[in-house]
Amino acid sequence: MIDKTMTSMTEALADVRDGDTVMIGGFGSSGIPLHLVEALRLHGARDLVIISNNAGVAEDGIASLLKDRLVRKIVCSFPRSAGSIWFERLFEEGAIELDLVPQGTLSERIRAAGAGLGGFFTPTAYGTRLAEGKETRVIDGRGYVLEKPLHADFALIKGDRGDAWGNLTYNTAGRNFNPIMAMAGKITVAQVNTIVPVGTLDPEAVATPGIFVNRLIAVEGEDHAAA
Amino acid sequence: MIDKTMTSMTEALADVRDGDTVMIGGFGSSGIPLHLVEALRLHGARDLVIISNNAGVAEDGIASLLKDRLVRKIVCSFPRSAGSIWFERLFEEGAIELDLVPQGTLSERIRAAGAGLGGFFTPTAYGTRLAEGKETRVIDGRGYVLEKPLHADFALIKGDRGDAWGNLTYNTAGRNFNPIMAMAGKITVAQVNTIVPVGTLDPEAVATPGIFVNRLIAVEGEDHAAA
Amino acid sequence: MQRLEPEQIAQRVARDIPDGAYVNLGIGLPTMVANYVPDDRQVIYHSENGILGVGPAPAPGEENPELINAGKQHVTLLPGGCYFDNAESFAMMRGGHLDIAVLGAFQAAANGDLANWATDNDRYPPAVGGAMDLAVGAKQVFVMMRHTTRDNAPKILEKCSFPLTGAGAVRRIYTDLAVIDVTDAGLRVRELYSGNSLEEVQALTGAPLLPPE
Amino acid sequence: MQRLEPEQIAQRVARDIPDGAYVNLGIGLPTMVANYVPDDRQVIYHSENGILGVGPAPAPGEENPELINAGKQHVTLLPGGCYFDNAESFAMMRGGHLDIAVLGAFQAAANGDLANWATDNDRYPPAVGGAMDLAVGAKQVFVMMRHTTRDNAPKILEKCSFPLTGAGAVRRIYTDLAVIDVTDAGLRVRELYSGNSLEEVQALTGAPLLPPE
Numbered sequence: 001m002i003d004k005t006m007t008s009m010t011e012a013l014a015d016v017r018d019g020d021t022v023m024i025g026g027f028g029s030s031g032i033p034l035h036l037v038e039a040l041r042l043h044g045a046r047d048l049v050i051i052s053n054n055a056g057v058a059e060d061g062i063a064s065l066l067k068d069r070l071v072r073k074i075v076c077s078f079p080r081s082a083g084s085i086w087f088e089r090l091f092e093e094g095a096i097e098l099d100l101v102p103q104g105t106l107s108e109r110i111r112a113a114g115a116g117l118g119g120f121f122t123p124t125a126y127g128t129r130l131a132e133g134k135e136t137r138v139i140d141g142r143g144y145v146l147e148k149p150l151h152a153d154f155a156l157i158k159g160d161r162g163d164a165w166g167n168l169t170y171n172t173a174g175r176n177f178n179p180i181m182a183m184a185g186k187i188t189v190a191q192v193n194t195i196v197p198v199g200t201l202d203p204e205a206v207a208t209p210g211i212f213v214n215r216l217i218a219v220e221g222e223d224h225a226a227a
Numbered sequence: 228m229i230d231k232t233m234t235s236m237t238e239a240l241a242d243v244r245d246g247d248t249v250m251i252g253g254f255g256s257s258g259i260p261l262h263l264v265e266a267l268r269l270h271g272a273r274d275l276v277i278i279s280n281n282a283g284v285a286e287d288g289i290a291s292l293l294k295d296r297l298v299r300k301i302v303c304s305f306p307r308s309a310g311s312i313w314f315e316r317l318f319e320e321g322a323i324e325l326d327l328v329p330q331g332t333l334s335e336r337i338r339a340a341g342a343g344l345g346g347f348f349t350p351t352a353y354g355t356r357l358a359e360g361k362e363t364r365v366i367d368g369r370g371y372v373l374e375k376p377l378h379a380d381f382a383l384i385k386g387d388r389g390d391a392w393g394n395l396t397y398n399t400a401g402r403n404f405n406p407i408m409a410m411a412g413k414i415t416v417a418q419v420n421t422i423v424p425v426g427t428l429d430p431e432a433v434a435t436p437g438i439f440v441n442r443l444i445a446v447e448g449e450d451h452a453a454a
Numbered sequence: 455m456q457r458l459e460p461e462q463i464a465q466r467v468a469r470d471i472p473d474g475a476y477v478n479l480g481i482g483l484p485t486m487v488a489n490y491v492p493d494d495r496q497v498i499y500h501s502e503n504g505i506l507g508v509g510p511a512p513a514p515g516e517e518n519p520e521l522i523n524a525g526k527q528h529v530t531l532l533p534g535g536c537y538f539d540n541a542e543s544f545a546m547m548r549g550g551h552l553d554i555a556v557l558g559a560f561q562a563a564a565n566g567d568l569a570n571w572a573t574d575n576d577r578y579p580p581a582v583g584g585a586m587d588l589a590v591g592a593k594q595v596f597v598m599m600r601h602t603t604r605d606n607a608p609k610i611l612e613k614c615s616f617p618l619t620g621a622g623a624v625r626r627i628y629t630d631l632a633v634i635d636v637t638d639a640g641l642r643v644r645e646l647y648s649g650n651s652l653e654e655v656q657a658l659t660g661a662p663l664l665p666p667e
Numbered sequence: 668m669q670r671l672e673p674e675q676i677a678q679r680v681a682r683d684i685p686d687g688a689y690v691n692l693g694i695g696l697p698t699m700v701a702n703y704v705p706d707d708r709q710v711i712y713h714s715e716n717g718i719l720g721v722g723p724a725p726a727p728g729e730e731n732p733e734l735i736n737a738g739k740q741h742v743t744l745l746p747g748g749c750y751f752d753n754a755e756s757f758a759m760m761r762g763g764h765l766d767i768a769v770l771g772a773f774q775a776a777a778n779g780d781l782a783n784w785a786t787d788n789d790r791y792p793p794a795v796g797g798a799m800d801l802a803v804g805a806k807q808v809f810v811m812m813r814h815t816t817r818d819n820a821p822k823i824l825e826k827c828s829f830p831l832t833g834a835g836a837v838r839r840i841y842t843d844l845a846v847i848d849v850t851d852a853g854l855r856v857r858e859l860y861s862g863n864s865l866e867e868v869q870a871l872t873g874a875p876l877l878p879p880e
Contacts, residue, residue: 002687002709002747027503027540028526029519053540080581081526091579100580103502104544104587108342111541115754116761116804118348118364118371120339123590124548127621129572130582137345139375143621144345148366165711165720165747169431172537174520176503179539183762199746204396205432206749207539209719211689211711211764229474229496229534254716254753255739256732280753307794308739318792327793330715331757331800338754342541343548343591350803351761354834356785357795370834392498392507392534399750401733403716406752410549426533433536434752436506438476438498438551 003164004210005195006217009039012189013154016045019072020153023110023181024052024062028081031174033158033191035219037061040070040156047072051110051150053103053177055079055087066090075150077103102130105147107180113149114183114212122147155185159208162192163199166213167206175207182212189215230391231437232422233444236266239416240381243267246299247380248276250337250408251289255281255308258401260385260418262446264288267297267383274299278337278377280330280404282306282314293317302377304330329357332374334407340376341410341439349374382412386435389419390426393440394433402434409439416442456649457601458630465490467556467598467628471497475553476546478502478588480570481525484556484598498534500552502584504543507535524584547584547591555592557585559599559624561614564661566624566636568597569616582619589620601629601658608660610634610641631655640664669862670814671843678703680769680811680841684710688766689759691715691801693783694738697769697811711747713765715797717756720748737797760797760804768805770798772812772837774827777874779837779849781810782829795832802833814842814871821873823847823854844868853877 006012013036016022022040026032040048041064048071055076056063065071066086074096079087090096101109102124112120121144125131135146157178159168168190170178182188190208195218233239240263243249249267253259267275268291275298282303283290292298293313306314306325317323328336329351339347348371352358362373384405386395395417397405409415417435422445458466460483468490471477478500479485488510491497499508501523508523509530517528531537546552561569568589571582589595602608610627626644627634632655633645642664643652656663671679673696681703684690691713692698704710712721714736721736722743730741744750759765774782781802784795802808815821823840839857840847845868846858855877856865869876 002711028522030503030522031520078581078583080579088579092577098579100582102582102586103540103584104548104591107540107544108344111758112347114762114764115335115758116350116763117335118350118366118369120347121345122548123343123345124586126590127618128586129617130586139345142345163747167747167749170520170537172431172518172521172531173501173503173505173523175537175539177540180541183758183764201749202432203720203744203749204399204434205429206751207431209749209751209755209759210747211713211719211759229498255735257716257735258733305794305796307792315792319790325792327795329795329799330753330797331761331804334753334757338545341549342545343550349761351799353803354831355799356830357799390534394534394536397733397750399731399734399744400714400716400718400736402750402752404753407754410545410551428536430507430531430536433538436536436538436542436546437534438500438506438546 004166004213004216005164006215009035009217012215012217013039013043016040016043016154018045019047020045021049021051023152023155023185024050025157025176025178025181027053027176031158031176031178032061033156034061036156036189036191037065041065041068046070049073049075051075051152053077053106054081055084057081057083066096071096073097073099075099075101077101077106100130107177109147109150110184111180113151114180117149119146119148150184152185153187155181155188157182157188157190159190159192161194161196161201162190162216163196163201165198166210166216167201168192168208168213169201169205170207179208182208187214188212192216192218194218231393231440231443232391233442236262236444239442239444240266240270243270243272243381245272246274247272248278250379250382250412251277251279252384252403252405252408253279254403258385258403258405259288260383261288263383263416263418264292268292268295273297276300276302278302278379280304280333281308282311284308284310293323298323300324300326302326302328304328304333327357334404336374336377337411338407340378341407344376346373346375377411379412382408382415384409384415384417386417386419388421388423388428389417389443390423390428392425393437393443394428395419395435395440396428396432397434406435409435414441415439419443419445421445455654456647458647461486463598463628463630466633467596471554476500476551478552478555478592480557482558484558485525487556500546502543504538504540505531505535507532544587547587550591550593552592554594554596555588556596556598557588559597560616561609561611562597562624562627563611563614564641566622567614568619568623569614570619572617574616585619589623594625595623597624597627599629601631606658608658611660631658634663642667668867669860671860674699676811676841676843679846680809684767689713689764691765691768691805693770695771697771698738700769713759715756717751717753718744718748720745757800760800763804763806765805767807767809768801769809769811770801772810773829774822774824775810775837775840776824776827777854779835780827781832781836782827783832785830787829798832802836807838808836810837810840812842814844819871821871824873844871847876855880
């Protein structure tokens with residue numbers, strides 16, 4: 001029987017290694033797998049490369065990884081939100097590398113990795129500083145930048161409901177980066193609010209097919225207290 | 228008030244012109260907007276370029292456009308199904324041009340158009356006859372072929388339920404090419420089985436957001452009789 | 455001279471949002487535009503994090519912590535709205551499916567160049583978000599900003615001095631002094647708010663202005 | 668010599684499909700593999716048109732005309748299955764998410780090249796479907812075919828003479844005579860069906876075979 005559910009957060013992340021690339025779902029305070037991020041912090045792997053839209057605020061989520069100085073580099077579209085004190089501190093110290101990527105290019109690069117593509121030409125950032133050093137090309141009169149796929153050793157995502165096959169639904173805008181990161185992780189670990197019996201989810205409304213999810217773990221109640 | 232519903236198939240396709248590129252959803256006999264295809268045939272525009280996974284069987288669907296010799300070229304992954312007599316006849320006569328595209332490349336090219344990309348590198352067909360004449364590149368030790376987006380003047384798609392904003396759901400595997408073609412058509416016309424009031428569809432289960440749909444028309448009952 | 459308050463600029467932009475438009479309102483000032491669109495027009499708001507049909511703020515206590523907009527504010531969903539992932543959300547932008555994006559700006563140039571994501575302060579970490587995708591993708595990009603900096607230096611220039619968000623992206627500029635179209639012939643004043651003369655506005659603008667047609 | 672019937676080859680392939688695998692079965696013979704996977708293994712079948720969790724054929728009269736597999740046959744959905752669009756379906760293939768693809772073939776070569784989409788008959792229109800995407804994308808590609816043509820000419824060759832579906836794609840070949848692995852050292856016989864000698868099978872093969880290890 002296929003059962004991807006894990007018994008503990010620790011088990012779900014046991015094989016993360018120093019230097020791994022880890023994607024973390026979420027946009028602002030929405031759709032972040034905060035329990036998995038906390039488990040990653042406690043696990044203690046160092047020199048991580050984090051791929052995420054934001055860099056965390058206050059002491060929570062990704063900010064807690066920064067505070068513990070577990071992150072070597074962050075690939076991110078919007079690292080500087082109000083309260084991103086740990087990112088700002090490390091950036092000023094030169095203690096963290098930032099790879100700034102326009103948000104649509106970030107999501108498309110993540111999807112390209114999940115879809116097995118070698119790269120794509122996007123018009124975004126053409127003619128700007130963020131295209132410097134990159135291959136560009138004019139196609140049918142319009143300028144494009146060549147962008148490469150972004151793969152990850154682990155993708156940590158947050159779903160709403162999930163089943164033992166790894167099928168997931170999301171809660172409203174909590175979807176954001178989670179479905180595409182699920183595609184791009186060598187190992188994708190999903191934190192969900194509820195695990196439901198296989199066959200319960202509407203097959204027309206599954207937003208992440210289970211094939212993209214390797215491990216699944218439910219948290220007790222909603223994961224908003226820490227957000 | 229936003230209301231994309233049309234009163235007739237004729238109205239929905241009134242502005243199709245000779246030489247237009249028209250995408251038609253469907254895979255095999257599933258998810259084909261047969262009523263729209265029949266309206267296109269009756270409309271009579273000639274020299275069409277059709278983009279579709281298959282080339283029709285017997286006298287139905289795309290085959291009826293071929294039979295009436297309205298199609299100059301077909302872009303297709305699997306034109307030759309059992310009973311594709313009209314395609315085979317025209318092909319043998321040299322009366323139709325075929326652009327054969329591997330299915331995953333076809334769907335990715337359609338999506339790339341809808342997503343505003345200038346092209347992408349895919350490993351599919353690398354080292355095969357279908358990559359001849361195309362730009363190739365080895366990236367991280369793997370061979371890729373550069374493929375361009377496929378745009379269309381019109382995309383004709385089939386949904387199950389739809390609302391006046393153009394939001395759509397599909398019936399099981401009838402989804403296939405329809406959501407991506409919806410993204411790639413300058414004008415996207417959806418044939419649906421039922422039009423429901425705005426706000427009825429589950430916002431988590433809308434498979435085609437209304438922004439991709441310009442016109443919508445319901446057929447009476449299910450559209451399978453002719454399939 | 456007549457300087458509009460931000461709310462008044464938002465009101466002026468709102469007049470140009472047509473019925474049935476798909477619109478993305480940038481973070482900050484542009485968000486206010488939604489408050490002034492006339493009730494007889496139905497506008498569908500897009501939020502880059504994956505929402506079409508963004509509705510007003512929820513009543514206190516009714517917030518869904520996951521349901522936020524690009525500005526990280528709690529929102530609601532209108533009937534007819536839906537959710538999707540970030541790649542699809544940006545496909546909507548980059549693929550030319552949005553009718554209008556209203557963006558704030560540090561600078562806009564006579565050639566349509568837009569600078570709204572970075573200044574030249576290297577110590578302060580940069581952030582770009584979805585601005586570059588909106589700049590290249592929306593059918594029309596409207597800029598909404600004060601005409602000048604706090605020091606009365608022009609923000610509309612021949613050429614942006616700050617790093618670009620997008621080249622040739624801007625279609626129209628709404629400031630507290632005027633509405634200005636970016637045309638092939640150059641910047642053309644579309645509307646001067648009552649009491650402002652072309653000469654006065656020109657004096658606060660870093661590129662030549664053509665008179666209203 | 669012992670030649671297996673197609674059903675027996677399917678049975679032999681089925682033995683190598685592990686519990687929990689995501690599997691795409693090609694049109695034609697490979698479809699039969701599903702009939703022989705032991706009941707104690709749960710296998711999730713993928714259909715290129717947008718289904719995971721393909722179930723058995725529906726009872727007569729219960730068919731949903733839209734619910735077909737890649738071979739255009741009516742199917743059902745298992746509990747736990749789901750639907751998605753064609754781009755996502757091929758992302759699953761090309762992105763390396765499928766464990767096994769079982770494909771028919773015209774020819775397979777010692778270097779793993781696969782030819783299963785076109786012969787050199789130019790009058791007959793070509794069709795490729797999803798074969799090339801499966802060939803490059805699945806973690807393991809198993810070929811299932813007769814060892815020879817009807818005229819007893821070898822279909823396993825040093826180099827394919829028919830147009831390629833994919834270069835270096837094949838991991839293992841199941842024929843009616845033997846099971847053969849494609850390795851860096853060349854073709855290695857993994858299993859000879861009882862009664863068949865290596866020499867006999869070699870005589871019907873167009874490339875050198877290494878003995879079972």
